[in-house]
Amino acid sequence: MATIAILGAGLGGVLAAYEIRSEVRPEDKVVLISKGDTYHFVPSNPWIAVNWRRRDTIEVNLPPVMKRKHIDFISVGAKRVHPAENRVELEAGGAVDYDYLVIATGPDLAFDEIEGLGPDRFTHSICHIDHAEKAAGAFEAFCEAPGPIVVGAVQGASCYGPAYEFAMILDTELRRRKLRDRVPMTFVTAEPYIGHLGLDGVGDTKSLLESEMRERHIKWITNARVAKVEAGQMSVEELNEDGSVKTGHDLPFAFSMLLPAFRGVPAIVGVEGLVNPRGFVIVDQNQRNPKYPNVFGIGVAVAIPPTGKTPVPVGVPKTGFMIESMVTATARNIGDLVRGRDAVEQATWNAICLADFGDDGVAFVAQPQIPPRNVNWSAHGKWVHFAKEQFERYFIGKLRRGESEPFYESLALKVLGISKLKETKRPHA
Numbered sequence: 001m002a003t004i005a006i007l008g009a010g011l012g013g014v015l016a017a018y019e020i021r022s023e024v025r026p027e028d029k030v031v032l033i034s035k036g037d038t039y040h041f042v043p044s045n046p047w048i049a050v051n052w053r054r055r056d057t058i059e060v061n062l063p064p065v066m067k068r069k070h071i072d073f074i075s076v077g078a079k080r081v082h083p084a085e086n087r088v089e090l091e092a093g094g095a096v097d098y099d100y101l102v103i104a105t106g107p108d109l110a111f112d113e114i115e116g117l118g119p120d121r122f123t124h125s126i127c128h129i130d131h132a133e134k135a136a137g138a139f140e141a142f143c144e145a146p147g148p149i150v151v152g153a154v155q156g157a158s159c160y161g162p163a164y165e166f167a168m169i170l171d172t173e174l175r176r177r178k179l180r181d182r183v184p185m186t187f188v189t190a191e192p193y194i195g196h197l198g199l200d201g202v203g204d205t206k207s208l209l210e211s212e213m214r215e216r217h218i219k220w221i222t223n224a225r226v227a228k229v230e231a232g233q234m235s236v237e238e239l240n241e242d243g244s245v246k247t248g249h250d251l252p253f254a255f256s257m258l259l260p261a262f263r264g265v266p267a268i269v270g271v272e273g274l275v276n277p278r279g280f281v282i283v284d285q286n287q288r289n290p291k292y293p294n295v296f297g298i299g300v301a302v303a304i305p306p307t308g309k310t311p312v313p314v315g316v317p318k319t320g321f322m323i324e325s326m327v328t329a330t331a332r333n334i335g336d337l338v339r340g341r342d343a344v345e346q347a348t349w350n351a352i353c354l355a356d357f358g359d360d361g362v363a364f365v366a367q368p369q370i371p372p373r374n375v376n377w378s379a380h381g382k383w384v385h386f387a388k389e390q391f392e393r394y395f396i397g398k399l400r401r402g403e404s405e406p407f408y409e410s411l412a413l414k415v416l417g418i419s420k421l422k423e424t425k426r427p428h429a
Helices: 011-023 042-048 062-068 129-144 161-176 205-215 320-338 383-400 407-415
Strands: 003-007 029-033 038-040 059-061 072-074 078-082 087-090 095-097 100-103 149-153 185-189 218-221 224-230 233-239 245-252 255-259 295-297 351-356 361-367 375-380
Touching: 003 011, 003 095, 011 029, 011 100, 011 320, 038 042, 042 129, 042 161, 042 383, 059 062, 059 383, 062 072, 100 320, 129 255, 149 161, 161 185, 161 205, 161 218, 161 255, 161 351, 161 361, 185 224, 205 218, 205 361, 205 375, 224 255, 295 320, 320 351, 351 383, 361 383
Parallel strands: 003 029, 003 100, 029 072, 100 295, 149 185, 149 255, 185 218
Antiparallel strands: 038 059, 078 087, 087 095, 224 233, 233 245, 351 361, 361 375
């Protein structure tokens, strides 16, 4: 019998628990370690932050679902991973011994790297549902006394789609409340151009997003480095291509949401050979760590180099479709390993995204996610908003019922009419 421990119960961790359970032997033990009992659908956080959704509509209570799937569930966070000892130390004391470990923790949010950044200081976040709920309360107060808004993603961020979504959703909601004419909006981003998305663009995202922002009267600053944030005031440096400071901007704001940079979680930061200097898990083409080959990494926790050099550091996003591909490759590899076979499955790392703008949106497909690509497609229209709503209901409903399937593959097939984007790769013998 083998014990497979999965650290983290976000998108990657929950789906990994489902798929690994189906791939390993009946006698093998699958353990999901989570900091808390609930999973929440992160793509809905921008809607939470303007009170278009309630918390209970996008959450899944995990213990009963995992019990039905014959997966052990531990609702205590990890204090430290000890890969040389095949052991996960828990925050509440005790430990979990494993034969195989899957690290699917997601990121630590590096608000402290910029003075005044974050929901405990002067800006808001939609990275976590707690932050989104706090932003919702602040937005309601803002609507009583409107003023300038600053939205964006700071240097080192590796998730840009939600920043664009939230800027456009704010615009939509303010127009509905007849307040938009009283709210100057500025989009601040580390990207070298609008629509870069950490992917050097996908299809025509540059012109699509620039056009959308012009239409909505949202100004922007690219190659932006946020120096510091104070109450109602943000200092931003706009850089030249050579990294020198082109100009400085002092931006007043009455409400702001800035996505932070990501880093590895404390439980794995500094473990030599397991993570890079930023704390992300080093993996090979089979999602295995080279030094500790019984440790796998999936999702946001994985180290991926940027698509190219930029004046301001820009990270690569790990999208849902890409994460599913990592999960499937990992599950099949562990299934092979427990049966004494070699691990040869490779994730395809394709990307599909529905970016909702409140009343329309942009969809894009990148195959593979990192260029050069075989498929490089984007489109704009009101259908994107309705497609994302449909996918949210579909995903949460399936998860609550404990029905495991390739969700983002279903999105591609059922909503966009695209297939065969998630298949893993098994090299020819």
